[in-house]
Amino acid sequence: MTKILAYIRRVFSRQTRPVPSAEYWPASALPGDPNELVKLGIVREWRIDHLGEPWFSAEAGVLSWYEKNLAGGSRDDA
Incomplete structure (x- = not known):
């Protein structure tokens, strides 16, 4: 019984991985073409605001x- 309780305690006491913080940018503030940045995987489409700007x-x-x-x-020569 103590082994089962120790296992349950060990499983439920684990902390979740930290979530990386995100930055949010309007299309007008991005360097270059937003569609190209999406293709490169640098940014992801998030939403469109009430004025229609992505x-x-x-x-x-x-x-x-x-x-x-x-x-x-x-x-990038890294």
């Missing part, structure tokens, strides 16, 4: 990394 979501820091390293035709 908004996109990205993991925190991805757009700043993209602008610094890959925007403007530079290559």
Whole structure:
């Protein structure tokens, strides 16, 4: 009986993995063509606001990394 309770305690005491925070950007604030950024997997379509402008979501820091390293035709040699 104690082994069963220990197992249940171990299973239910585990913490969930932290969820990466997301940033939300309107299409007008994105560097370059939003459709191309979606194809590259940098941003995801999120919603369209009441004015009709599409908004996109990205993991925190991805757009700043993209602008610094890959925007403007530079290559990723990492």
